[in-house]
Amino acid sequence: MALVYASSWGLREAHAQDVSDVPLTVGPRLDSGGVLDDFQPFWSIGKPRYFAAATFDVGAIFFRPELNLGWGKPHYAWGGLELSPQLSLAGTSTSIGAKMAVPGIMLRGGGRYHVWSNRNLLEPRESYTREQTELAVGPGSKYFTLDAEMTFDVNLPVGALVTVGSLHYVGGVPEPYNVFEQSLRLIVKPPLVWRSRTAYLFGLGQYDTARIGGVFEMLGSPARDEVMMRVGPAFAVALTHHLQATVVAAFPVMTKDALGLESADFGQVSISYRWATGDRWPEFP
Amino acid sequence: MRRRAAAPAWLLRASLVACFALAAEPAVAQVPGMAQPVPTPAPSEPGPSAQPSEARGPTSAAEGGEDAVKLRPSLGQDVVWRDDWPRFQTWQYVLTGVQMAAAMGSLAIPSGGGRVDLGNDFDRGARDALRAEDYDSYIFARDLSDVGIVVLINHRIADSAFVTWWGYDKGSVAWQMAMIDLQTVSFTAAVNGIVAGVAARERPYANGLCLTREGELTSDCLGSKRYRSFFSGHSSTAFTLAGLTCMHHAHIPLYGHPVADGAACVSALGMAGTVAMMRVVADQHWVSDVLVGSSFGLVSGLAIPWIFHYSGGGSMSSASSESGERRPPAVTWNFAPTPGGIAVSGAF
Numbered sequence: 022m023a024l025v026y027a028s029s030w031g032l033r034e035a036h037a038q039d040v041s042d043v044p045l046t047v048g049p050r051l052d053s054g055g056v057l058d059d060f061q062p063f064w065s066i067g068k069p070r071y072f073a074a075a076t077f078d079v080g081a082i083f084f085r086p087e088l089n090l091g092w093g094k095p096h097y098a099w100g101g102l103e104l105s106p107q108l109s110l111a112g113t114s115t116s117i118g119a120k121m122a123v124p125g126i127m128l129r130g131g132g133r134y135h136v137w138s139n140r141n142l143l144e145p146r147e148s149y150t151r152e153q154t155e156l157a158v159g160p161g162s163k164y165f166t167l168d169a170e171m172t173f174d175v176n177l178p179v180g181a182l183v184t185v186g187s188l189h190y191v192g193g194v195p196e197p198y199n200v201f202e203q204s205l206r207l208i209v210k211p212p213l214v215w216r217s218r219t220a221y222l223f224g225l226g227q228y229d230t231a232r233i234g235g236v237f238e239m240l241g242s243p244a245r246d247e248v249m250m251r252v253g254p255a256f257a258v259a260l261t262h263h264l265q266a267t268v269v270a271a272f273p274v275m276t277k278d279a280l281g282l283e284s285a286d287f288g289q290v291s292i293s294y295r296w297a298t299g300d301r302w303p304e305f306p
Numbered sequence: 307m308r309r310r311a312a313a314p315a316w317l318l319r320a321s322l323v324a325c326f327a328l329a330a331e332p333a334v335a336q337v338p339g340m341a342q343p344v345p346t347p348a349p350s351e352p353g354p355s356a357q358p359s360e361a362r363g364p365t366s367a368a369e370g371g372e373d374a375v376k377l378r379p380s381l382g383q384d385v386v387w388r389d390d391w392p393r394f395q396t397w398q399y400v401l402t403g404v405q406m407a408a409a410m411g412s413l414a415i416p417s418g419g420g421r422v423d424l425g426n427d428f429d430r431g432a433r434d435a436l437r438a439e440d441y442d443s444y445i446f447a448r449d450l451s452d453v454g455i456v457v458l459i460n461h462r463i464a465d466s467a468f469v470t471w472w473g474y475d476k477g478s479v480a481w482q483m484a485m486i487d488l489q490t491v492s493f494t495a496a497v498n499g500i501v502a503g504v505a506a507r508e509r510p511y512a513n514g515l516c517l518t519r520e521g522e523l524t525s526d527c528l529g530s531k532r533y534r535s536f537f538s539g540h541s542s543t544a545f546t547l548a549g550l551t552c553m554h555h556a557h558i559p560l561y562g563h564p565v566a567d568g569a570a571c572v573s574a575l576g577m578a579g580t581v582a583m584m585r586v587v588a589d590q591h592w593v594s595d596v597l598v599g600s601s602f603g604l605v606s607g608l609a610i611p612w613i614f615h616y617s618g619g620g621s622m623s624s625a626s627s628e629s630g631e632r633r634p635p636a637v638t639w640n641f642a643p644t645p646g647g648i649a650v651s652g653a654f
Binding site: 081110139140141151152155156157158230231258259260261266268281282287288289290292306 | 410413441445446449452453455456459460463464467468471472477480481520521523524525526527528529
């Protein structure tokens, strides 16, 4: 699952990251949805080629590398395979899939297996309180998702607009349980869940190396008749061509569950570093 | 390009005192205040600045060359890593990795069902007075402590990434600060994880939440987390982060003015104190867990950057201008024993 951010300079890569999350302070922040990725056209330099590339996303406390094998210009316009394990104190998940990115559009499809040590599957209820989600009475929270995702970014006269839509099939959850989907922070009754995130951001500085704006997100679990809305600010800066820092906060404004901050992302800063073979000017950090 | 105001810190001297009743071993330490910037050139920034700018694309001449296009604003030149401050060494990277592994590995220590019984009337009395009365308040306090930790972590990252790296365009200084933060926090986390795992003290909510019908089946009560009370990881981490904030701001004028830098320190300490208090209100820890954790964390956050890095620069009180004029400290910190613990005071 991912989103992409568009630069105000022009078309750019649709870079994807997996949306994953775990409870507060022990897991990764809610994924920015890619809305803050890619500040510079650095990765557009060079010729298309076969490559291996990676994005290392770290924060408090999670580590989320994404490995890519493909052809094209890494982190810009390419097609190929994606492998993305994720580690945090709350558990792990691993995804594998295919991705294609061209300036302005990104498509991704794949699957992810989740194992969350601090969660249990939830007995069915009409709505949930925080306390009910913390009951350790159901089976452990292990499930898989099949994901399809599409991202568009559009440059506006001022700023840029990014829209991401994704559909997920949740499997491996025995009847009659529901699952707190950590990646989305939404209680889901299988099999389907959808997500839509729109972000508007504008640049600061001569080359828009800082971006600030807001996100609006809707998620739904049709089998539960649940639609959640979240809104919040987003901010990021490009530190080098390979390194950037991002922070996104998204708070629920509409949901039938009463989970409080459990269903929110209150803005953990993460640092992302990019690497690729054939990079003419590698640098660390 | 904005340079730091050259207001003489000693003319702006004001005093503030923040006292924290930290029931720890009496200790007295003096941390030198903010060092005056020395006219040494900033270390060369990392990045592809040495490459031909014409070959680097439209924005690639970020950090070098007369024709370089700046990717970031440069707020000033006073933020420097002094030559006499040792930089992060290879062995420190290794040590930091070991500490991180130890912190993670400590989670595998079996709980043992509570090895240590540190029950005492002081803890019980404080718990009765402070703990939340209902589940919603319990959750609120627990969330607030989590939010506080995130704020403190974000503050450290923001200081390094947003202020120092992006704002001042001093990537190498930011890197040093970030690595010091990582080393120090991982040390605190490792010690906390091992002690909490080995001691396996039962959390106070075992005698509250876990005795209720709605609470007894929660993961808090059924999992190993129930036996990791001593000492408080939130409190130790929060005060480590606050200590780091104070040390960095005491030596590097990140916010460009002693009052602003002092305020960063004081607010971080206040937030850390809130986190620690909320751990008691949320019934997650006994007061003694929090006091030990806070004390350990604060000492760690102040001592590690000082011992390995900032002590190399000498104290602020010995800093001299190029003309030999001896300048008083811009920020000073003092720790003194009190009947209830430690008093922390600062002046700027």
